[in-house]
Amino acid sequence: MVSVSVRTAAHDPLHDVIAMLSRELSGPAPGQQTVLDRLLDVLLVLAIRACFEQSPTAPAWYRAGGDSRLGPALHAIHAEPGHPWTVPELAALSQLSRPAFARHFERALGRAPMQYLTDW
Template sequence: MDKLSTLIGRFTFNARVFFNGDFCDTNQFQADGAAGHLHLVRQGPVVFEHAHGELLRVDEPSMVFYPRGMAHRLSVPDGAAATLLCATIAFQDGGANPLARALPECMCIPLAGMAPMRHTLDLLFAEAAVEAQGRAVILDRLCDVLMIQVIRHEFDQGHLHAGALAGLADRQLGPVLDAMHGRPHESWQLQSLARLAGMSRARFTEHFRTVVGTPPVEYLTRWRIGLACKLLRNGLPVKVVSAQTGYTSPPAFTRAFTENIGMSPRQWLRTQEAAAPAPGA
């Protein structure tokens, strides 16, 4: 099973390029808990100032990425100019998204060290250099691809912190998360999950909480409810959704959904429909 595709397909994100060009000023970014910020420094110097006055100076072409939207100030020294491409990365569920939580608070990677992403970067910068129909959409999609490659790079290098991706990389927890993700409809119990990990229940619970950041049953519930939201958006009835997400009956599913989301599935669907843009808007 392609573990990353399964997880990224569930915990989606979208990139939106908001700046592309020469920069010789300052800009302040606030932490809003909803979106991360990506800065591709094509030419420096650029100074990133964090809380408590911590400075990160970037002189060579680099990627600076704040997955959870940490507050920072971007500036260029007096008399200098930089070339930047910047995007917001809006993760589903904001900073609570396991993809966002799995990555470091701030990532700075020289572009020279991003060889596996070279072709994507070349396409991104080439598209940014032209004025053509559809450019904005293409830039956004290429940033999406770049983010997936960055996540894959961090996953392959073992740099991920506690969270679902770190769990997938763990020899004992990987099969457990695969089972949860791939077969959420099954009646998983703590004992059966521990058996998949080849551990005792107590040791499994402790290890899962340490690596993933939440107890196994809580993680399974969140995964099921997240999947349920996707199925409900696709128009499936509550009865079908409850069966596909492992609940014994629609009332049991509705109780779990309400406890986690704060409203019933039907109420939640109405809020989604009300928030959706009108056709042609």
């Protein structure tokens, strides 16, 4: 079993979802299980995000996704991995020259863009 500690502030969406879960669990209501299932899905995603944001060892793809130069290309790859992407096409999404994009991508993710796409 893995234990994860995540700090949340009062304005954090994770805090809001936990409060909603607590209210939903306070008593039976029609559709309760459906609401709980969806809230738990949201809770899991928000908790993973919070862990990654607070961790110096977050995956490279997560850190690079927040980079204004690499984010657009990574989001495109992740949204459509079956698309026949090319380095020039990904560079254009990132508004970089092909060589600059390839260098920045490899520096941030430890492999060339096409190798990353193949592995993804």
